[in-house]
Amino acid sequence: MVNWQITATTIYCDGVENEVTVLVYKDGRAKCIGFDQYGESGRNVAELIKKSKRLGRQLKCEGPECERVIQYRDKLFAEEEELA
Numbered sequence: 001m002v003n004w005q006i007t008a009t010t011i012y013c014d015g016v017e018n019e020v021t022v023l024v025y026k027d028g029r030a031k032c033i034g035f036d037q038y039g040e041s042g043r044n045v046a047e048l049i050k051k052s053k054r055l056g057r058q059l060k061c062e063g064p065e066c067e068r069v070i071q072y073r074d075k076l077f078a079e080e081e082e083l084a
Contacts (some may be wrong), residue, residue: 004026005025005026006023006024006025006026007023007024007076008021008022008023008024009021009022009072010022011068011072013032013034013061013066013068015059015060015061015062015066015068016034016038016048016059016060016061017051017055017059018034018038020032020033020034020037020038021033021034022068022069022072022073024072024073024076028073028077030069030070030072030073031064031069032061032064032066032068032069034061035061035063035064035066037061038061039061039063040061042061048060048061
């Protein structure tokens with residue numbers, strides 16, 4: 001069994017058209033730092049709205065249950081199972 005507590009990676013999120021950092025904890029919790037920036041009350045929401053208009057499509061942070069975050073978490077735990 002691999003001995004770790006937390007891991008982080010940076011992924012490209014097409015939901016906000018930017019790179020975001022994803023944290024995964026040993027207990028299965030996962031968090032996207034992008035949610036703090038681009039979520040409904042995030043500090044970069046105005047930037048996201050401007051970028052949406054410029055690109056001609058709706059950009060939106062999907063929040064804590066984002067498919068990208070869940071996929072990364074699941075991939076990480078699947079790799080850990082293979083090593084066990």
